[in-house]
Amino acid sequence: MTAPPSPVATADIDLGRLTALADVMLPAAHGMPAVSDVRAVESYLAQVLGWRNDLLQPLVRAVDALDPSSFTVDRLLALHEEDEDAYVALTTAVAACYYLSPVVRELIGYPGQVAKTYDPFAYTEWVAEGLLDPVVGRGPIWREAPA
Amino acid sequence: MTYRADVLIIGAGASGGVAARHLAEHGFDVVCLEQGDWPDRSAFPGARPDWELAIRKDWAMSPNVRSRPEDYPVVHDDSDIEPLMYNAVGGSMIIYAGTWPRMLPSDFRVRTMDGVADDWPISYSDLVPYYNAIDQQIGVSGLAGDPAYPPHDDYPLPPLPLGAAGRRVAEGHNRLGWHWWPEPNAILSAPYDGRRPCVQRGVCTSGCAEGAKASTDLTHWPKATAAGAQLITGARVSRITMSPRGLATGAVWLDRSGVEHHQEADVVILAANAVGTARLLLLSADDRHCPDGLANSSGLVGRRLMMHPFSVVTGWWDDQVEGWQGHFGASITSYQFYETDPDRGFVRGAKWALSPVGGPLNHILPMRAGNEVWGPDHHELMGRTFGRGASWAIFGEDLPEESNRVELDPDRTDTHSIPAPRVSYRISDHSRWLMAFQEAKAEESLAASGCRETAVASLIPYSGWHLMGTARMGNDPASSVVNSRQQAHDVPNLYIADASVFVTSSGVNPTCTITALALRTADLLVQHRSEQRVPA
Numbered sequence: 311m312t313a314p315p316s317p318v319a320t321a322d323i324d325l326g327r328l329t330a331l332a333d334v335m336l337p338a339a340h341g342m343p344a345v346s347d348v349r350a351v352e353s354y355l356a357q358v359l360g361w362r363n364d365l366l367q368p369l370v371r372a373v374d375a376l377d378p379s380s381f382t383v384d385r386l387l388a389l390h391e392e393d394e395d396a397y398v399a400l401t402t403a404v405a406a407c408y409y410l411s412p413v414v415r416e417l418i419g420y421p422g423q424v425a426k427t428y429d430p431f432a433y434t435e436w437v438a439e440g441l442l443d444p445v446v447g448r449g450p451i452w453r454e455a456p457a
Numbered sequence: 458m459t460y461r462a463d464v465l466i467i468g469a470g471a472s473g474g475v476a477a478r479h480l481a482e483h484g485f486d487v488v489c490l491e492q493g494d495w496p497d498r499s500a501f502p503g504a505r506p507d508w509e510l511a512i513r514k515d516w517a518m519s520p521n522v523r524s525r526p527e528d529y530p531v532v533h534d535d536s537d538i539e540p541l542m543y544n545a546v547g548g549s550m551i552i553y554a555g556t557w558p559r560m561l562p563s564d565f566r567v568r569t570m571d572g573v574a575d576d577w578p579i580s581y582s583d584l585v586p587y588y589n590a591i592d593q594q595i596g597v598s599g600l601a602g603d604p605a606y607p608p609h610d611d612y613p614l615p616p617l618p619l620g621a622a623g624r625r626v627a628e629g630h631n632r633l634g635w636h637w638w639p640e641p642n643a644i645l646s647a648p649y650d651g652r653r654p655c656v657q658r659g660v661c662t663s664g665c666a667e668g669a670k671a672s673t674d675l676t677h678w679p680k681a682t683a684a685g686a687q688l689i690t691g692a693r694v695s696r697i698t699m700s701p702r703g704l705a706t707g708a709v710w711l712d713r714s715g716v717e718h719h720q721e722a723d724v725v726i727l728a729a730n731a732v733g734t735a736r737l738l739l740l741s742a743d744d745r746h747c748p749d750g751l752a753n754s755s756g757l758v759g760r761r762l763m764m765h766p767f768s769v770v771t772g773w774w775d776d777q778v779e780g781w782q783g784h785f786g787a788s789i790t791s792y793q794f795y796e797t798d799p800d801r802g803f804v805r806g807a808k809w810a811l812s813p814v815g816g817p818l819n820h821i822l823p824m825r826a827g828n829e830v831w832g833p834d835h836h837e838l839m840g841r842t843f844g845r846g847a848s849w850a851i852f853g854e855d856l857p858e859e860s861n862r863v864e865l866d867p868d869r870t871d872t873h874s875i876p877a878p879r880v881s882y883r884i885s886d887h888s889r890w891l892m893a894f895q896e897a898k899a900e901e902s903l904a905a906s907g908c909r910e911t912a913v914a915s916l917i918p919y920s921g922w923h924l925m926g927t928a929r930m931g932n933d934p935a936s937s938v939v940n941s942r943q944q945a946h947d948v949p950n951l952y953i954a955d956a957s958v959f960v961t962s963s964g965v966n967p968t969c970t971i972t973a974l975a976l977r978t979a980d981l982l983v984q985h986r987s988e989q990r991v992p993a
Contacts, residue, residue, distance in 0.1 A: 339833035340840055361507040362514055383832040401822060401829065406510055409817040418843055420817060423503060423781065425656035425667075430615045430646040433600065433639070436624070442602075442638070444631045450604045451636055453796050455562035456569055457580055 320356050322370050328355070330378035332404040335386060341417070348414060350407040358406045368399035376400075462488040462687075464982075465707055465722030467694050467737065469493075470548015471968050472954035472975035473728030474673025474681065475591065479979035481684035485986075488720055489681075490692040490710050493527040493545035496664065496674055503660030509818035516663045518552050518922065520544065526713070527691070529871035531732060532879040533921075538764045540732050540880055540921040546690060547674035549730065550643075550968065553922065554850075555661050555670045555786035556810055557597050557643040557969045559588050562607065563796060564963035567856075571797050571804040574856050577960045578932045578941040585609060587973040587980070592641075595671040595972070596649040599641030605792035614646045617655060621778040622847035623788030626811055629906025635793040640810055642786035643671035643968070650676070659813045661785035670786075692718075695875050697725055697741040697751055697951070700992040705951045711873045723991035724950045724982070728975070731957040735759040735863040735927035736878040752928070752945035757938050759864055759927050761857035762880065763962035766888040767920035768853075768896050771814060772903030772911045773846040780814040780846045787812050787850070794898055795964055803887055805854035807895045807964045809902075814846045828912075846908075849899040852923070853891045854964040858883075863927050884916055892916060923967050928957035942985075943978040949990045954978050 329352070332345035345351060359366050371393060376385065390397040408414055415421070436442075464480055466473045469491035481487045502511035513522075518541035520528035527544045543549045562581040567574045589610045599612035616639035619627065623639075630637040644661065645654045655669040668675050682688060691713040698706045698719065707721040727734045738758045741751035750758045787810030795806040814820065820843050822829060830838045866879035892915065900911045931937025934946035943958050945951040954975040956967050963970070982989070 335831045336835055337833055340836035342836040342839075358507075358510065361510050364514055386831055401831075402510070402513065402818075405818055405821055406507075410506060418817065418839060419777065420781065420844065422506065423508060423658045423660050423816060425504075425658055426782065428618050428657065430598075430617075430654065432618065433616050436619065437600075441624075441627055441631070444634070445636055445638065446602065446604060448604065448634070448636075450607075451792065451796065452561055452605055452607060453563045453570065455566040455581065457582065 320359065322366065323355070323373055325351055325355065327378055328373050331373065331376055331381050331400070334381045334383065335401070335404055336408050343413065345404065345408055348408070348411040350411050354407040354410045355403065358403055358410070362402070365399040365403055368393070368395040369403050372396035372400035459719070459721050461721040461723065462486050463722065464724045464726060465490070465720055466726045466728055467708060468548065468728035468730070468733065468955070469546045469673070469678065469688055470728060470730065471550050471673055471971050473726070474547070474677035475972045475975040476726055476728060476954050476979040477686045478677040478681040478684070479976055480982065481681045481686035483983045487681065487686040488722065489686065489688045490694055490708065490720065491546055491688060491690050492693040494690045495546045496551055498664070498666050498668060501664035501666040503658055503663055503666055508660060508663065509816050512663045518543070518662070519919070526872055529875070530869050530877045532866045532869050532877055536880045536882040537884045537916070537918060538766070538882055538921040539919050540764065540924055541919070542730055542732070542924065545674070546678055546688065547672035549922065550672035551664050552662050553968060554812070554966070555642050555644045555784070556966045557595070557599070557641045558790065558808060558965040559606065560963040560965055560970050561605070561795070564961065567805065567961050573804055574961045575931070578930055581607070584970070584973050584977065587977045588969065591969070591972045591976055595643045595676055596645050596652065597641050597643055598646035600639050603638040605636055605638065605795065612641055614649060617642055617644060617646045617784050617786070617788065618657065620783045620788050622780065623811055625774070625778070626847065626902065626906040627789055629902060630791060633902065633905050635791060635902065637789050637791045640787035640790040642784060644784050644786050645669045655784050657783050659782045659785055659815070693871070693873055693875070694737060695740060695873070697737065699743065699746055699751070702992070703746055703948060704990060704992040705948050706992045715873060724952065724989060726952045726954050728954040730955050731762060731924035731927045732863050732878050732880065734953055734955055734957045736865065738928065739865050740876065747947070752938055752947045752951060754947050755935055755938055757929060757936070760859040760862045761926040761929055762861045762863055762882055762924070763855040763857055763926040763959065764882060764921040765852040765855050765923040765962055766884050766892050767917050768851045768892050769848045769914045769917060770851065770896055770899035770903065770911060771846050771848040772906065772908030773842045774907055775845070775909055777844045778847065780844045781816045783813045785812055791902070794895055801894055803890045803894070805856070805891065805964065807851050807853040807891065809849045809851050809895070809899060812848050812850050814848055817843060849902065851892065851895050851899060852964055852966065853888055853895060855962040856885065856887060857926050857929070857961060858885060889916070923962070925956040925959040925962050925967060928953050929960050930958040931960065942981045943974065950992070952978055952982070
């Protein structure tokens with residue numbers, strides 16, 4: 311596995327302002343923490359932008375365009391119409407930061423894309439159990455074609 | 458003195474790899490030009506935490522989004538579906554799902570049996586020996602006896618796990634009395650030919666770091682080069698060259714620095730996918746032999762592009778099924794609504810494949826089924842659905858239309874200033890009827906399988922993996938580009954090995970058939986080598 315790229319400097323982004331916006335997008339609700347509760351932006355934004363530095367400039371635009379004091383989900387949707395790249399950068403960056411948090415992953419039961427082992431011959435059990443018998447019993451469903 | 462190969466292959470993907478191996482193992486001196494590079498599996502993103510970010514940029518399936526130096530832009534402003542591909546040794550197999558269905562007997566006879574499009578000049582039985590051989594070369598995991606197909610040889614490996622979702626939908630189909638079967642996949646369920654088996658990570662479409670998913674960089678190129686084939690990477694072909702007598706003499710290509718080279722050959726095989734091959738034939742126009750494009754006396758080069766209209770129907774259960782995990786090929790398949798039923802009001806049908814749904818970003822920034830939800834409701838949606846779903850991926854048969862085509866764009870170029878392809882494609886009314894029917898039936902399937910809710914993502918634009926038909930096969934030079942051996946009618950030492958030659962699309966994933974056809978073409982070249990016309 312290659313090492314992740316170096317974190318990108320986030321000096322161009324007002325992290326407090328972005329966190330305030332992110333808390334509207336992903337607030338504390340239904341047993342889940344808000345973005346600020348798990349410090350997702352402070353902890354992971356540099357890493358996310360290191361992986362996706364193409365998001366940086368449109369994210370700066372999004373943060374500059376949105377006023378945290380009056381920000382709502384409806385305003386977010388309006389951004390989609392005004393500047394789609396900024397919308398995509400904001401939603402992608404906020405979601406990526408949030409779901410990188412181990413606390414959040416634990417709460418949703420997501421361990422990441424992990425390697426698993428299995429018995430390749432376990433299929434003999436469900437075949438023996440008769441799971442395919444109705445399919446086989448109905449007979450062929452393909453059409454004979456002229457040569 | 459310029460080195461002249463027996464065979465020059467353009468493109469090192471599915472068809473190029475298969476043809477190169479077979480020809481090299483039968484004593485041909487093979488050179489292949491590939492614009493991409495060897496894939497570096499240590500750089501594949503699937504096991505990394507940024508996996509779902511990577512697939513939206515550097516590992517996007519769209520060459521336009523990826524924009525790597527080896528990619529060429531595909532102009533698709535006038536297309537309902539965005540063409541997707543990957544440029545490397547192994548080609549788009551690096552990012553394909555790995556499902557490995559054969560076409561069916563009726564797929565080769567749609568004019569005779571259903572009164573639409575055209576029959577192929579070959580039949581299912583012509584391909585059976587090559588399907589059987591390619592299954593062994595690839596290492597296919599599956600279970601013989603599927604009543605949707607004529608009986609055929611068993612697969613070399615047992616089927617991949619059904620998974621919790623596959624099991625539930627299988628039981629649902631048994632309740633409905635509908636067909637299902639474990640999907641054959643070009644993904645190893647057990648060690649095979651020096652390769653490791655699948656670990657069910659669920660990231661097949663962004664490259665298989667384990668090497669369990671077959672791609673010709675693993676399955677064919679090492680054997681082809683061991684047999685003497687020469688593979689040149691970073692080599693972008695700009696045109697096929699011709700002799701005064703109308704035979705292909707090789708190709709002009711540019712290296713990464715933009716330095717021009719010419720590779721001479723007795724025979725040229727195009728294996729650059731149905732967009733890339735059509736582009737090269739059009740780029741090879743010359744005023745004397747072929748003002749409208751090489752091998753284009755029929756006027757059909759670039760026309761009849763088919764891309765398989767694609768919908769996804771996702772269902773969610775009340776409990777966890779680890780819906781992010783499992784092979785992305787497919788656990789089970791259904792051909793219940795594949796063959797024509799005149800009562801439906803349309804002909805032909807679609808194949809369904811049950812796949813995982815992805816991780817959290819794919820869930821909330823969906824490229825498939827579902828909507829973005831923000832605010833407090835976001836968490837309610839995630840709690841209700843994440844890890845609890847599976848998707849029927851539905852490919853409908855795409856009937857050929859001459860207005861769906863690849864041309865050269867007058868303005869856009871690649872990094873070597875070669876004109877980019879421009880794709881014009883409209884989903885037909887027939888496809889819309891067909892897919893609406895399939896989507897409704899897939900919702901019925903998931904409901905019968907116990908899903909609490911379902912969602913349909915209909916006719917997804919970002920889905921042009923299956924590029925077919927732009928240099929069709931046929932017996933009549935007036936209405937086809939290549940003959941049944943995939944030899945150009947106009948240029949007897951020019952062959953096309955990729956899915957450009959497809960007469961119709963069928964409703965199944967094409968790579969299995971692409972490779973079987975490439976093997977057949979190479980095999981017939983070997984058999985007829987003494988009769989092959991070559992330049993002086």
